[in-house]
Amino acid sequence: MASYKRHSWESLPSRFADRLGAGIVARKTPAERKAGGLYLTPVEVADFIAGQANTSASEIRILDPAAGSGTLLCAIVEGLAIAEPRVRKVELTAYETDPDLQEALASVLDRLKRWAEEHQVEVSVRIEKQDFVLAHAGSFRSNGHLFDTQSRECFDLVIANPPYFKISKDDPRAQAAMVVVHGQPNIYALFMAATAALLRKGGEFLFITPRSFASGPYFRLFREKFFANIRPVGVHVFGSRREAFGRDEVLQESIILRGVRDDGWQHSREGFELEITGSAGIADLAHLNRRSLPLRDALDMASSSKIFRLPILPGEDAALRLVDSWTGSLHQYEMNISTGPVVPFRATEYIDKIGVPSNDYAPLIWMNHVLAMQVTFPIETRKPQYISTVATEKSLLLPNRNYVLIRRFSAKEEARRLVAAPWLKGSVPGSLLGIENHLNYIYSMRDEMNENEALGLAALLNSELLDTYFRVSSGNTQVSATELRAMPLPPRDMIVFIGQRVRKQSGGESLDDIVKEAIGTAR
Template identity: 35%
Template sequence: MASLFPDGEGNCRLLDAGAGIGSLSAAFLDRWRSGGFRFKRVSVDAFELDSALIEHLTHILDSYNNRGDFVANIRQEDFIHIAVESLTGDLFSPPIGPYTHAILNPPYKKINSQSAHRTALRRVGIEAVNLYSAFVALAVAHAAPGAQIVAIIPRSFCNGPYYRPFRNFILDHAALCHMHLFESRSKAFKDDDVLQENIIIRLECGGRQGSVTVSTSSDDSFSDLSYHEHPFDRIVFPDDTERFIHAPTSAEQNAIELSPAIRCTLADIGIKVSTGPVVDFRLKKHLRDMPSESTVPLLYPGHFSKVGTTWPIKGMKKPNAIELNADTQKWLYPSGFYCVVRRFSSKEEKRRIVASVVEPNTFGNVPMLGFENHLNLFHENKQGLPESLARGLAVFLNTTAVDEQFRRFSGHTQVNATDLKLMKYPSRDDLIQLGEWATQQETLAQDKIDAKLRDLML
């Protein structure tokens, strides 16, 4: 992280918010003391609330104060409140910044919509759902023109609707210069229960957006470090109103990016995708372990596998059925063919997008189906799809090219309906042809469906 900063001169004002014991500041200062920066003077504002860490932080920063050209300000205060008060000109809070540099490993914790932090952030026009996005946004807000910010944060901000205000904020106020990806979640962060990838980013505040360097390594040893440079329109697509941030890991363009045959939106195809509406704990009194005459199937990700749909599953930890009555009917879909994609994958699973076809004959003569909240489903105005269309969608979504494309903007294990909605697809006719082809195959091995997609894109 310290090596990502360009060389600097003059006076440096460094922000380390969420400083811990000072490891990041120390790395920055080591580079300075060894001649990696040409600063005449460095001052550090190190914010850390945990009193158990203050003694260690003080000891580490004091070790650099031996030449009269360094000042450390250790602030055992709430960074969010101090930064907001500084921006709003609170008379009882001295201003902080402007900072020429920031090096950040902010805390990762959701911010409740009614919390004091959320209220404070809104006072300065920052909408943040997690502490890490709040820390980075406030660092940008307190940066001097041309300031450099390097932060290690979860990659979840790159996509999804919740982080759109944060993406807009940083892209409107700074240039994205560098992204570093760790290809393995388990190796780089083996001491933590990491359910999503972490990413290191470098921002230049007020900078002119140019090309972006994307580097990768398998883990934190950086033994296989590689670099590629990409034009910004490969990182944030010009026509994407959500401003998803893609992270290509090779110089070659993905097959889907290049194909004129894959340019349709779901609206073009005439279908929609929704999150499964049955939230089981809210309808708990209507759930049944096994089906009966008064129930209809309730489908979880566990009912779907590579070999098809298995329902009911005796002894499954989740219920197999839901009562059909006036209280539940509005949460159910008419029986029919659907394409479903599970919302979560496990930590080191090969695929992020796993699609399956819901076949109504699996369930017998039932009028409705329940889809649990951990599934996304494709439908036509809350009705089933033509069989060939449902099968074609599943074939397309299960291709390697789609999975690779999805990984370019999503680094966490969740696949949201919004993500699926914003992807590009083949035309309705091409999807139907894919589905008709699929029904004629004895097996649908990965190499076979990948080859079929390549034929479509020719």
């Protein structure tokens, strides 16, 4: 392995790029950073990504479609110069639309060229000052095939930390990508698709992105098209939302996806493996949790949902297998799940801080009323907790019946992602109930869910078993009704049994103990 010549670590081009980029971003307002999805790659993460590259040709073409100040490109070239002595020529193509970053990028890559020359590596640079997705809109084929094998550009390695923000369905970029995404897509998925389309067969794909593309209905079509040609080889999961991009306060759960272009790989009889690593954030990247598993166990391309599951710990596999073995569902049990209909800023004329549940007012349940297995109403809060029964005219109120309430949002660092509680109609007097939009609620499509069903479902959702299943299957910060609707459930008798046991719960018995007992009895 080659070694660096004697010089200060801080003089490396990647460190210069990191300092320059951080200074530019610091001068922008939070609104400007958010609008541009501007979260530059920390240099430690760039080094880690660079270490994943597995190319050793003497000449390499590299594309970064969202180059920023060039930290990631520099880290890649530095890594190749050290670890791959056969590399002698590197062609870099970098796209950047921010004028401030364009100037910095040119300066950084000039410095990189001089540094590489000292290490006997010739670097050529092309900077494109245009929108990458629009420039390559032709990559999204109207016939439904994502990849244009006749592309005039063909790269050996594509790397990126793309911007993260939603675009409207009328945005020209969303219109161009309708064969891959629908609705209001997040821009990063369009970068993934268009960039991968420019990758040669056998070429490498290295992206750091939110994990949200791995599950959920909005990305199902994207997963179908993208994974038809990109075979995942490895994934790194950051356990903390904040620690991967600490200085920019990113709350998205981030992953690094490593793949190769392997058209039609899912039809191969070969047994492909997937390496999954994990760290809390940047500080412990040198001490990873690491495991390998059959790729088919993480990504079943024959399934309708094509969810990309990422079990980091071996014990999580058992939870997946058990829950997947269940054949029940909300629909099968004549139940459904919806999102609370009360959007407070649209219902200001109906909601009030003062009221008594009666014919005139109904309780308005917010997310902070709901804890695991417990709804407390009223509570000390500045939020209005009552809603006029006149709101029935706008279909904002529900009959005061038995429900299961589930928080739609939770911090990943919390002990459990799923937080659910039974709402029993006798909890508060009155015939009507308001449920705020940050809650989902499960209800019976029959006359009414019985209390044991409500208690049993809530206990299941709060259990370690289903929480593990959800965490492994979903990286979304939002607990969506669609994902819960699709979640397998055990036999109805088991749900009722759990509800009955919750009623008799002793002080030293946990919900997990009750769920384990019910599962053990069923076996």
